[in-house]
Amino acid sequence: MKIIDPVFLLVFILNVYTVKSLECLCGISEVPVTDPYNIQKLEKDNCEIPENEKKGCVEHGACYGTCQTDGFCFKSIKREDGIIRRIYRCLAKSVLKPEGQPMHCHVHDGVTSSFQLGCCNTTLCDLPLTFSPPTKDSGDQDRLILILSISVPIVTLTLVSLISILIYKQCQPRFGYQVVSRPIQNNVIIDLGNSRSISSQMVDDSQSTLKEMLESTCSGSGAGLPILVQRSIARQVSLLECVGKGRYGEVWKGMWRGGYVAVKIFSSRDEKSWFRESEIYQTVMLRHENILGFIASDNKDEGIMTQLWLVTEFYENGSLYDYLSRHTVSEEQCIRMALSIATGLAHLHMDIIGTQGKPGIAHRDLKSRNILVKRDLSCAIADLGLCVKHNSVTDEVDIPINNKVGTKRYMAPELLNETINEKHFDSWKRADVYSVGLVYWEIVRRCRASSLHQEYQMPFYDVVSPDPSIEEMKEVVCIKRLRPDCPDEWNENEKLKSMVKLMKECWFENPTSRLAILRLKKNCVQILDSCEDVKKMSQILEEQEQEEEENKLMNSDSGLVKS
Incomplete structure (x- = not known):
């Protein structure tokens, strides 16, 4: 023990x-x-x-x-x-x-x-x-608690009721208004509960087509369709196929009123970008043949998330980047593309003074992916979400409040080294001109007139990575002062030589030395006119040669008859 x-x-x-x-x-x-x-x-x-x-x-x-x-x-x-x-x-x-x-x-x-x-x-x-002993403050506090305990539930209930009513009205189809002058018949009601489903419409001869509706409702102001039509368009469009994806969302090809439309779908987290781009597209007097045609903006509830739609005209050729990747262009096509881009940008930059005037707008993200190619191979400028607007009365620049920046590869030197005067609107216009010079280089590289036929490449493809950083572009553009290479073969052709001179005058390091957009447009017109003159001269020479050959034949025939 x-x-x-x-x-x-x-x-x-x-x-x-x-x-x-x-x-x-x-x-x-x-x-x-x-x-x-x-x-x-x-x-x-x-x-x-x-x-x-x-x-x-x-x-x-x-x-x-x-x-x-x-x-x-x-x-x-x-x-x-x-x-x-x-x-x-x-x-x-x-x-x-x-x-x-x-x-x-x-x-x-x-x-x-x-x-x-x-x-x-x-x-x-x-x-x-x-x-x-009880104090006055404690009594006041008790009364405050009593007031809050009564008012907070009432306010909360009121807000919930208002939000429910708004959601209900938003989700229900709109009726009770006339949107077109012609009656709609044999129209298939489209259910977009599943945005990936493909629906169809039967278009009657009496139904207004997309082109007719745009002509009857858009007076050239650029504001798109009437607001009542815009707020219901997401329930009328049939999505057919996804044709592109970007940092903001997806672009779909859709069918609406017998014509194709492009539907840019933003996610709800990019609401600021959607709102800004819709606001820019609805600017008075913006509509122009070389700026993407705006139709409507709307939102669509998908259950777990809300889709934000931007509906515009659809161009089968896609972006300039897509077109140049698949096709080459002739001398005349090259110059006409350059002229249409300069014309659209000149209209965008222009201040129109008046009671229904238009503010000057700088794009800030010009690149070949943001320029669309129309059926006649002219171009239209698109993607206006990063634009800045100029108030000519107060001389103030309206810069969008978001954390997005332009494409680094196409940024002007003053943007890369952060020396741009953001409050001066001309600074933004000159930065756009620099980007246009790089786009011209892409077009000329795919021109068939060049003896050296080159595959499509983006600017600075040989000196930076596929997705360059700002520091990488800053070293190449600002420190080393490099620009895209222009082969000697381009200078052997007079038209391409003129285009090379244009693009080099666009990408000067000093912004004030760059061509103004109106001067750039005028130079493109002169190059195109010279092409037309050469074309006419060649036609005259061909006609003269044909006459000479006919005369020789007649003379030979007359000699045979005499013998």
């Missing part, structure tokens, strides 16, 4: 008696406020009953039980509904946190008029707690 060490036993007994050495009052009592010695309730649950009952008696006449603790004695008093409630109990040392100022022993100043508590560390101690 193992014998217990007497020293260990002595230490254990001392620890037991020293750990719980404080005796405290224990129990709960209730007395009326008007008669503090009339004890109506006294509870001693979970308390020890001392042999001498008077041991636990206190000043107000109640006799409580006791308890042992290694921490503090606790007391609280509370006044409520004309009753004063006292609570005595023990607090263990383990719950007294933080040390030195335990939160169980302190009360907030705002409630001391009806509630008090405290701690003490003497045997059977009874703290003399009293209520503090």
